[in-house]
Amino acid sequence: MNTPGKLxxxxxxxxxxxxxxxxxxxxxxxxxxxxxxxAQNPEHLAAWHYVQRVSxxxxxxxxxxxxxxxxxRSSRRQALKTLLVLGVGSTVAWGTWRSTALPRLVGGxxxxxxxxxxETRDALxxxxxxxxxxxxxxxxxxxDGVQRLLQLRFGEVLIDTAKDASRPFLVDTAYGRMQALGTxxxxxxxxxxxxxxxxxxRVQVTAANHPVRIIEAGQQVSFSRNGFQxxxxxxxxxxxxxxxxLLADNLPLGQLIAELNRYRPxxxxxxxxxxxxxxxxxxPLMDSDHALHLLQAALPIRVxxxxxxxxxxxxx
Amino acid sequence: MDIVSxxxxxxxGTHHGWxxxxxxxxxxxxxxxxxxxxDTFIRLLNRPAxxxxxxxxxxxxxxxxxxxxIDLWRRRQLEKAWLDSLALCPQxxxxxxEQRAIIVETLYEVDAMxxxxxxxxxxxxxxxxxxxxxxxQIGEQLGVGERxxxxxxxxxxxxxxxxxxxxxxxLVQ
Numbered sequence: 328m329n330t331p332g333k334l335x336x337x338x339x340x341x342x343x344x345x346x347x348x349x350x351x352x353x354x355x356x357x358x359x360x361x362x363x364x365x366a367q368n369p370e371h372l373a374a375w376h377y378v379q380r381v382s383x384x385x386x387x388x389x390x391x392x393x394x395x396x397x398x399x400r401s402s403r404r405q406a407l408k409t410l411l412v413l414g415v416g417s418t419v420a421w422g423t424w425r426s427t428a429l430p431r432l433v434g435g436x437x438x439x440x441x442x443x444x445x446e447t448r449d450a451l452x453x454x455x456x457x458x459x460x461x462x463x464x465x466x467x468x469x470x471d472g473v474q475r476l477l478q479l480r481f482g483e484v485l486i487d488t489a490k491d492a493s494r495p496f497l498v499d500t501a502y503g504r505m506q507a508l509g510t511x512x513x514x515x516x517x518x519x520x521x522x523x524x525x526x527x528x529r530v531q532v533t534a535a536n537h538p539v540r541i542i543e544a545g546q547q548v549s550f551s552r553n554g555f556q557x558x559x560x561x562x563x564x565x566x567x568x569x570x571x572x573l574l575a576d577n578l579p580l581g582q583l584i585a586e587l588n589r590y591r592p593x594x595x596x597x598x599x600x601x602x603x604x605x606x607x608x609x610x611p612l613m614d615s616d617h618a619l620h621l622l623q624a625a626l627p628i629r630v631x632x633x634x635x636x637x638x639x640x641x642x643x
Numbered sequence: 644m645d646i647v648s649x650x651x652x653x654x655x656g657t658h659h660g661w662x663x664x665x666x667x668x669x670x671x672x673x674x675x676x677x678x679x680x681x682d683t684f685i686r687l688l689n690r691p692a693x694x695x696x697x698x699x700x701x702x703x704x705x706x707x708x709x710x711x712x713i714d715l716w717r718r719r720q721l722e723k724a725w726l727d728s729l730a731l732c733p734q735x736x737x738x739x740x741e742q743r744a745i746i747v748e749t750l751y752e753v754d755a756m757x758x759x760x761x762x763x764x765x766x767x768x769x770x771x772x773x774x775x776x777x778x779x780q781i782g783e784q785l786g787v788g789e790r791x792x793x794x795x796x797x798x799x800x801x802x803x804x805x806x807x808x809x810x811x812x813x814l815v816q
Binding site for chain 1: 720721722724725727728729738742745746749750752753754756757769771772773774775778793796797798800801803804805807808813814
């Protein structure tokens, strides 16, 4: 237990999941499965120990739950106001990446198909369509007698649809619906927009309150709550990831780093001072350390790793 | 070791008086100020003193001091809020002084662990861990589905477990 550095993020994630499952259901069968998981690997036991420790933190407060939750709900703003008078330059809130990255990690757990950082997978659907999931993706599949519906909650999918004249093939995101018209296309859902790239055939797009658009092979379009961006040439990199390759054709470094970030846990940040540097080439997605190494050799940048989980790319 | 202690002594000699003055003006309490100035330099012992420039050294010290001020204020705020709600309870349930100390310390730790979680996640976690509510009831209180509550719970647990494991230096890439 006391050997440092023995615990992975993935094990902690699983332990947290198990805790929720047991707290929620806790049936005999669930218990058995949980025991099997703990027995599988000493690391699982260690991870479980930490999740349990979190829960035990609350024990002294439970007897006085009412007062404790009132205290914990009291605003931190008062303390922060007072702090402003000290008037020193801003410090980096190093914890923020977690609160932004976690909803995506956690959200995937209950989707039909989900991938985590550093993982891609492909799936053959019931109708014979082929779907590739990029890292950090969650996808629900809802097929019935009248339609074949995919719901992309976040992340990115590449789709080769099978023909089925009687049931339209639909992909829904937070910002609209795409209907495949016999085709190969990719859909990328990020926090504020959906990007569609069509590689073969055509896709019809309906976004809230906007006229229907048809996107042809070789085109891409992005859309959000505010409507469509102009169409542009399709980006080969939006297909290359399914082969484990990150293609950069004059891609700004900042965007490339953001892309790599999906393939590793923790924080990978880019200093704005170098974010504009154009990058050409192909990089291995599944070995982001190697990709960073290649970038460092080719550009006037430095890769810093001040702590585990925290990598920044800045000027040399 | 010699270099470290020499530069530390030098830093202390050059900046302690200035920092104490700054903290006294901000905290309006000379004992608090003396404690925090002391703590600031203690923190410095555990960190590499990278700055060589006089102004930057002070800015670095002030940054550490500021963090300690927030901790102090927050701890007092938590203690006060907790004691206020305790005053409303009947005498029989009043905790002993030892219990009080443990509770205030626990409040402080738990508060720090939950500080960076989104509001709903925090709330769901508190309702489950403190009040022992079932996920269904939590969902009703927050106006979200049970499925969402489970996500909140897992998110909060993972976040806190990472912090716990980091404290022990147990995490690997």
